[in-house]
Amino acid sequence: MAAPQTRRIAADNRKARHNYFIDDTVEAGIVLVGTEVKSLRNGRANIQDAYAAPQAGELYLLNAYIPEYSGGNRFNHETRRPRKLLLRKREIGKLIGTVHKGGVTLVPLSIYFNERGMAKVELALARGKKQYDKRASEKDRDWKRQKERVMRDRG
Numbered sequence: 001m002a003a004p005q006t007r008r009i010a011a012d013n014r015k016a017r018h019n020y021f022i023d024d025t026v027e028a029g030i031v032l033v034g035t036e037v038k039s040l041r042n043g044r045a046n047i048q049d050a051y052a053a054p055q056a057g058e059l060y061l062l063n064a065y066i067p068e069y070s071g072g073n074r075f076n077h078e079t080r081r082p083r084k085l086l087l088r089k090r091e092i093g094k095l096i097g098t099v100h101k102g103g104v105t106l107v108p109l110s111i112y113f114n115e116r117g118m119a120k121v122e123l124a125l126a127r128g129k130k131q132y133d134k135r136a137s138e139k140d141r142d143w144k145r146q147k148e149r150v151m152r153d154r155g
Contacts, residue, residue: 029086
């Protein structure tokens with residue numbers, strides 16, 4: 001019997017599924033300093049504008065906002081510094097190759113703590129949606145909601 005997966009979400013990018021077609025997802029570790037971890041546990045981080053990009057053969061999470069820890073001292077962290085992502089070398093090579101092909105972006109969907117208390121980032125290979133794609137997906141979602149409502153009322 002497998003133990004249930006427990007995730008404590010620290011930051012969630014809810015707009016990502018609205019703005020992008022999600023092709024594939026990958027779980028990556030993230031290198032953080034102590035005050036960043038404490039600030040993430042408070043749950044006030046923002047990854048709406050964040051993305052992952054290759055630099056010198058490694059992947060970095062850029063533009064992710066983790067606020068300064070209120071209990072920190074003068075050695076508090078920078079709020080928008082680049083943070084290194086931890087993946088296997090083969091996975092990094094595959095992701096960098098896919099991103100360099102063009103038309104694909106690495107977007108963080110969420111930052112969470114796994115059952116061992118380690119901070120993880122759920123990255124998605126994503127293609128941007130056009131305005132008409134966004135309208136079509138919203139229309140489908142509304143139709144499904146209406147259909148469920150009718151089925152519930154009749155049954």
